[in-house]
Amino acid sequence: MTQIKSVAIVGGTHGNEFSGIYLLKKWQQHPEKIARESLSISTLLANPKAFEATKRYLDADLNRQFRTDLLTDPTLGNYEQSRAKAISLYLGHKETPNFDFVLDLHNTTSNMGPCLLLVQQHPMYNLMAGYVKLKMPEVNISRDEDHKSRDEHHLLATMGKFGVIVEVGPQPQGCLRHDILEWMETLTGHILDFLELYNHDQLPQLPESVEAYRFLSEVSVPLDEHGERAAMVHKDLEDNDFKPLKKGDPMYITFDDEVILYQGEQTVYPNFINEAAYYDKNLAMSLSEKVTIDVYSQS
Amino acid sequence: MTQIKSVAIVGGTHGNEFSGIYLLKKWQQHPEKIARESLSISTLLANPKAFEATKRYLDADLNRQFRTDLLTDPTLGNYEQSRAKAISLYLGHKETPNFDFVLDLHNTTSNMGPCLLLVQQHPMYNLMAGYVKLKMPEVNISRDEDHKSRDEHHLLATMGKFGVIVEVGPQPQGCLRHDILEWMETLTGHILDFLELYNHDQLPQLPESVEAYRFLSEVSVPLDEHGERAAMVHKDLEDNDFKPLKKGDPMYITFDDEVILYQGEQTVYPNFINEAAYYDKNLAMSLSEKVTIDVYSQS
Incomplete structure (x- = not known):
């Protein structure tokens, strides 16, 4: 072993x-x-x-x-x-x-x-x-x-x-x-x-x-025509890392006070939500899916 | 006027x-x-x-x-x-x-x-x-x-x-x-x-x-003999800005896992607790006292 x-x-x-x-x-x-x-x-x-x-x-x-x-x-x-x-x-x-x-x-x-x-x-x-x-x-x-x-x-x-x-x-x-x-x-x-x-x-x-969360993708914050942030993570999503995000849930709010909803069909589990270190790349969060780890699996 | x-x-x-x-x-x-x-x-x-x-x-x-x-x-x-x-x-x-x-x-x-x-x-x-x-x-x-x-x-x-x-x-x-x-x-x-x-x-x-809080003093984090931080704000005090801190309450914990208690006789109301911007000056928090503002006072 x-x-x-x-x-x-x-x-x-x-x-x-x-x-x-x-x-x-x-x-x-x-x-x-x-x-x-x-x-x-x-x-x-x-x-x-x-x-x-x-x-x-x-x-x-x-x-x-x-x-x-x-x-x-x-x-x-x-x-x-x-x-x-x-x-x-x-x-x-x-x-x-x-x-x-x-x-x-x-x-x-x-x-x-x-x-x-x-x-x-x-x-x-x-x-x-x-x-x-x-x-x-x-x-x-x-x-x-x-x-x-x-x-x-x-x-x-x-x-x-x-x-x-x-x-x-x-x-x-x-x-x-x-x-x-x-x-x-x-x-x-x-x-x-x-x-x-x-x-x-x-x-x-x-x-x-x-239970575990398998990385799917990184998501960019919405940008305006000058490449600047046009929105921020909605407060209903903020702090809800590893909680389900379903189609129709609030995801961002623009500086025009418009709420942007999550449009994906798949329920996802965001993490690194609003991580300060990712602002330089305009990343808003990562999306994960929930998966199961078989503890005694040999692979 | x-x-x-x-x-x-x-x-x-x-x-x-x-x-x-x-x-x-x-x-x-x-x-x-x-x-x-x-x-x-x-x-x-x-x-x-x-x-x-x-x-x-x-x-x-x-x-x-x-x-x-x-x-x-x-x-x-x-x-x-x-x-x-x-x-x-x-x-x-x-x-x-x-x-x-x-x-x-x-x-x-x-x-x-x-x-x-x-x-x-x-x-x-x-x-x-x-x-x-x-x-x-x-x-x-x-x-x-x-x-x-x-x-x-x-x-x-x-x-x-x-x-x-x-x-x-x-x-x-x-x-x-x-x-x-x-x-x-x-x-x-x-x-x-x-x-x-x-x-x-x-x-x-x-x-x-x-009610208001009147600034009293700034407080330094405990330092070791090399001038480095020897402790951090205790978790019982963290996030409790504007809440009363009484004699005998936990204030810090050292990296030797010793809890340091607040020793002041006066009950104080800390704020800027563990503010990141004050690390360069080794400040741990500010202390305030609770005061009353007379809204219609002429002074």
């Missing part, structure tokens, strides 16, 4: 997402809080310069730089492109990773609660989803593992043999909330416990299946 | 506080929404370069530059120091203001709801407080008008003959929430209605007195 020995816990991939950054500081003072008998755990502050500047990034989003073609292109030399290559030296190449497991800690301004984001496929992730839901039912599990191959994935969390993202919100950028940090710490603890139990083949009885 | 004829509505004094900025855009398309018969209304985007950069400011906080000694010092030449002088040309000097009333629109990441911030003294503000509470009881009224003289005040809102700040939250920086924008638009409308009725001496019967 697969064994997970080495774990890298990464915080500050985005410099203004403070929970992971301050948890790293906490765990450096108190390594016993993340220690597990079968695991060798390292921590890494991914983007120290962006943290210093209280910015998501200086030149480019670091968490979009981990595609193999980008990592092997020496002409891409801005700060985050360089930092990604430096991190890949530490974490290893995707074909020969130095770590069995990479856990990347993120915050969102959206009301997503504690989330486990699965970005690769393996039976172990199904078991992890079952374990996490058993221990912390309020966790939302998001799947985005069947859209891209490993080499094509730009996420830092794909630099380990295995890897997941922990995403917790709502928290404003450059701000540290006790409740959000606590959720992140608790969820991280359950993931480490899972790995420990998995290594010892001592997992408890898990639910046969758990 | 005092008459208010000219009104300047200012948004984007902080470039990442989006409600006022987008309301200005909206009102430029729909000037009828802020038009009042007795008022001549102008709008101003105060810090366009900070808005472009989605930052509070480029070089220095613009809303700390409007002290008379700073405005008259030609050696202070960074972007916001220059922009403040440019704005003072438009709004006029404090002794000879071009506008009877300046309304400065702000957002906070703190859970302060819709707030009216009074920063100068005059019987008209007492009447305004009474009118606003009559029309919109959820408004919190904050007073900070007896700590500084007019010339010593660094706020843009002190650049008119009269002026107030509208402060609405919680909203992450660089994010636009429908509910928050709606609160700001509604509160601004009530203030303009008040000025109109005041000019015509047609105010309705107002409550004799209203």
